[in-house]
Each structure stands twice: as C-alpha cells, then as structure tokens.
Amino acid sequence: MVPTNYYVILSAILFGLGVLAFIFKRNIITIFMSIELMLNAVNLAFVAFSQALGKLDGQVFVLFVIVVAAAEAAVGLGIIILIARSRQTLNVERVDLLKL
C-alpha cells in the first residue's frame, strides 16, 4: 500500500515542473502542453484523495477535467493555428501587439 502523501508530493512536483515549463518555454505549443501537464498533476491528486477517502467523487471530477481539457485543446489549437497564420511565428515574444 503506497501512502497518499507520496502521490500528493509527486503531484506537486509535476505541477511545479509544469509551471516551470510554462515560464521558461517560448514556443506557444509547448506552453500549451505545459498547461496539460499541470492539469494531469491535479488529476493525480484527485484520484489519490479519492482512493484515500474511499469515495468516487474524485474520479468523476477527473473525468470532467479530461473532458474540459479536450475541449480546451481543440479551441486552443485553433487559436494557435490562427496566430501562426497571421503572424508567421510560434514565438510568444513576437506576438506583442498589446505591448507598449
């Protein structure tokens, strides 16, 4: 039996790595992937607590999170295609129309 703490700590590590990738990466697609990594880390915490508390609510929430992530990926990648088409670049630093 693996203690729940281990799962929560792994989830925190993965979330931290996701934040790190979000801040350091400059490619818009990779930034989007780091958001998916953070969602996955939260899902792991949900399932771990669901098992620890003996209730299934956490697993149902995970299914909802996966559905929302799929919808988010579809819309987000559509926006990325639009940006790439209009600006000819995937570097977020070159998408600076609102910058002074």
Added chain:
Amino acid sequence: MTASLAVFFAMAALAVIGAVSLIVQKHPIHSALSLIVVMIALAGLYLLLGAEFVAAVQIIVYGGAIMVLFVFVIMLLNAGVEEHTSISKMAGAPGLLLVVALAGFVAATIARSTESVETTLQTGEIASTLEISNMIFKDFVYPFELTSFLILVAVLGATVLAQREKS
C-alpha cells in the same frame, strides 16, 4: 519494499523524467513525445490506485486524442526549434524564484497536513466502473449534460477559428 511501492517509484520516476524532458527538449515534437510518456506513467499510477476506468480514459483521450491533436498541429505548422531572446533569458531568474516559492508553499502545506491524510487512509475496495457510471448519471447528471454542451460549443468554435477567411 513491497511490490506496489516499487511500481509506484518506477512510474513516478518515469513521470518526472518525462516532465523534465518536456522542459529540456528544444524541439516541440520532442516535448510532445515526452508529455505522452508522462501521461502513460500517470495511467499506470491510476491502475495502481485501483481506478481502472480513469486509467483507460487517460490513455484513450489524453495519450490518444489530445496528444495526436498536438502532434498534428506541430506537423501542420512545421514548428521548428524554439528561439530565445535576451529578454526571455532575463525573465528566467524571477521565474525560477517564483517556482521555488510555489514549491516551498506546497511542501509546507503537505508537511503540515500529513497527519490528517494519514489517518483517513483506508484500503478502499477497488472502484468498479459500475459505481462511477452510477455517480455520473445520477448525482452528476447536470454537470455531465453541461460538459456535452461544452464539447459541442468547443467543436463549433474550433471549426470557426481554423477555417480560412473568405476573401
């Protein structure tokens, strides 16, 4: 060390290595493949936790559908190696500081709540897919219908966004 602990550490190491590889790789396609490794490792952890249905959905939806969409877009846009400017290197220092602060906060919270988590730890029976479907279609039926509507809106939105403008 029991077998479940060994499996946990193997899967956890695979997930962390994949996440680090996501950051280190320069080419987006390599990052996408690293993320698939993370997702497969997490599916293994879900199996270890007794959540078979979530593990299957994780592999089919995340590892299959979503990541194929990502790889497809990377290929479609012909994304190359990412470029760093001097400003982005400068922004790395406060960013790292922020991440360390976040990690410290999370670690402090976990360390403080150790007892409450340990005491509620049970050897819960394996969750059957039947019970999950009962919960989705009875207790969570309105959120479920809302997510189906959300998917519909997302499909329409993605289609409108990605179509070529009429000249």
